[in-house]
Amino acid sequence: MNVVRTFVRNMSQGKKWEPLRKVGIIGVPFEKGQKKYGVSVAPAAMRAARLVDHLKEIDGLDVKDYGDIETVGSSENVNVDNMTHLSSVSACNKKLSECVSRVLRDGRIALTIGGDHSIGVGSVDGHYSVNEDMILIWVDAHADINTNKTSGSGSVHGMPVALLVKELSDYWPYLPTMDWQVPKFSIKNLGYLGLRSVDHYERLAIEKYNVPAFAMEDVEEHGIKKSIKHILQVLDPNNEKPIHVSFDIDSLDALEAPSTGTPVRGGLTLREAISLMEIIHATGRLRALDLVEINPALGNESDRKRTIEAGLCVLRAALGFSRKGTAPRGVLDLPVQTHSNK
Numbered sequence: 395m396n397v398v399r400t401f402v403r404n405m406s407q408g409k410k411w412e413p414l415r416k417v418g419i420i421g422v423p424f425e426k427g428q429k430k431y432g433v434s435v436a437p438a439a440m441r442a443a444r445l446v447d448h449l450k451e452i453d454g455l456d457v458k459d460y461g462d463i464e465t466v467g468s469s470e471n472v473n474v475d476n477m478t479h480l481s482s483v484s485a486c487n488k489k490l491s492e493c494v495s496r497v498l499r500d501g502r503i504a505l506t507i508g509g510d511h512s513i514g515v516g517s518v519d520g521h522y523s524v525n526e527d528m529i530l531i532w533v534d535a536h537a538d539i540n541t542n543k544t545s546g547s548g549s550v551h552g553m554p555v556a557l558l559v560k561e562l563s564d565y566w567p568y569l570p571t572m573d574w575q576v577p578k579f580s581i582k583n584l585g586y587l588g589l590r591s592v593d594h595y596e597r598l599a600i601e602k603y604n605v606p607a608f609a610m611e612d613v614e615e616h617g618i619k620k621s622i623k624h625i626l627q628v629l630d631p632n633n634e635k636p637i638h639v640s641f642d643i644d645s646l647d648a649l650e651a652p653s654t655g656t657p658v659r660g661g662l663t664l665r666e667a668i669s670l671m672e673i674i675h676a677t678g679r680l681r682a683l684d685l686v687e688i689n690p691a692l693g694n695e696s697d698r699k700r701t702i703e704a705g706l707c708v709l710r711a712a713l714g715f716s717r718k719g720t721a722p723r724g725v726l727d728l729p730v731q732t733h734s735n736k
């Protein structure tokens with residue numbers, strides 16, 4: 395119903411937004427944006443957990459698997475201060491960007507399964523090439539807006555937002571191999587949700603540019619629904635822009651999603667994340683979704699299972715699965731029992 399209303403409202407404003415019932419899956423088995431082994435196994439682990447079947451069970455959803463991005467390491471040896479594996483990060487993201495654009499041009503929601511969060515660069519870049527008016531919701535315990543000067547780790551998964559936004563381009567040195575990626579996305583179209591581990595300079599950037607950022611204490615105060623609705627209202631008051639959600643599994647509480655490289659306690663419950671995604675789905679404007687930082691090599695079997703299941707729940711909610719259940723389509727009444735054999 396919401397979706398229909400959104401559609402009608404957009405029509406009345408002359409926009410032609412329709413809820414997309416087609417999705418394209420892209421796996422990105424990449425982990426060089428951080429230092430722990432295992433996050434590159436996530437696309438295979440998600441597929442083994444029947445990702446495609448789970449999505450196909452959603453009423454009316456057309457699912458196509460585009461397979462994995464080739465992530466063989468780049469042979470170029472570039473040295474940028476405090477930025478590990480830049481050339482590999484760059485090569486992988488260039489391919490991902492092209493693939494996300496292709497999926498969107500095929501008329502599908504681009505669902506990118508990472509990999510670590512450095513792949514947000516290619517995913518958002520590819521989306522921006524197709525929809526320049528897109529807005530970006532970064533759901534994460536971390537802000538991932540460090541530059542190589544402000545990062546404490548040197549890991550690029552803490553830097554993708556700073557690489558993407560044009561307002562911060564002057565804070566970077568020249569980055570060899572990254573010429574393909576020109577930061578054009580404006581920080582004015584960015585919102586954060588779930589923050590609880592933000593570095594000093596990251597906070598400074600968020601405040602300087604007035605980025606709508608709902609940290610966990612704000613979610614605590616306003617609730618998840620009002621939090622996401624407020625962000626959407628600030629970024630897109632007329633409900634007319636395509637939405638990109640970059641969902642880091644560590645936005646969830648570490649109890650809900652233990653198998654991740656940089657877990658932080660005190661995060662979103664799975665119910666909050668599902669509720670958030672249901673609201674995003676109901677806008678009818680979700681066009682790209684990343685699920686990153688699931689690391690099946692961390693923790694025990696039960697941790698791994700819980701984390702993957704949480705990821706599947708989040709994806710299903712975003713793509714239209716209803717917790718209330720949906721009626722079979724084209725059927726007008728309940729099946730009748732005739733009791734003829736009594």
Ligand SMILES: NC(=[NH2+])NCCC[C@H](N)C(=O)O
Pocket residue numbers: 510511512536537538540545546547548549551552553591593642644656687
């Ligand atoms: N995508 C992530 N899990 N990022 C964690 C980043 C942690 C820290 N802020 C850093 O810059 O290294």
Ligand SMILES: [Mn+2]
Pocket residue numbers: 511534536538551642687
């Ligand atoms: Mn992240």
Ligand SMILES: [Mn+2]
Pocket residue numbers: 534535536642644645656687
């Ligand atoms: Mn994170």
